[in-house]
Amino acid sequence: MTNIIKRVGKKINCPNCSHALKYSWLSRINKDWVSLYSKAGDAVLVSKELTRAAASEGELSKGVSIYEVKHGIDAVHQFSVRNEMKCPNCNYPLTSRSGEKFEDIVGGRVVFLEGMTFINDENEYRVEIDAR
Numbered sequence: 001m002t003n004i005i006k007r008v009g010k011k012i013n014c015p016n017c018s019h020a021l022k023y024s025w026l027s028r029i030n031k032d033w034v035s036l037y038s039k040a041g042d043a044v045l046v047s048k049e050l051t052r053a054a055a056s057e058g059e060l061s062k063g064v065s066i067y068e069v070k071h072g073i074d075a076v077h078q079f080s081v082r083n084e085m086k087c088p089n090c091n092y093p094l095t096s097r098s099g100e101k102f103e104d105i106v107g108g109r110v111v112f113l114e115g116m117t118f119i120n121d122e123n124e125y126r127v128e129i130d131a132r
């Protein structure tokens with residue numbers, strides 16, 4: 001059985017293909033975690049544990065490799081700091097992490113879409129968003 005994470009969110013159309021997207025986010029207020037997207041942009045890893053490795057981009061990259069092995073994360077995801085969240089219909093990048101400063105990526109909010117895989121230190125979920 002797949003775990004579900006339910007969030008309230010908003011709707012937006014993909015700027016490239018106009019596909020209707022439901023999205024939600026976690027702000028940084030009083031929260032301590034690091035977020036990374038998968039290579040395909042269809043999964044997000046939100047980890048408290050990885051904040052200990054987030055002093056620099058190089059350190060975080062190493063930390064992610066160790067984390068993936070330790071937590072048995074499916075290698076298909078290839079989580080990385082510079083990966084973008086992508087439109088599930090056309091693969092258009094919906095975030096701009098490839099060009100952002102490392103500090104801004106680590107300090108920024110994380111956005112995710114309906115249907116994405118959401119992984120944290122405890123479990124793996126499928127995202128459901130109630131958007132109106």
Ligand SMILES: [Zn+2]
Pocket residue numbers: 014015016017018019087088089090091092
């Ligand atoms: Zn699209």
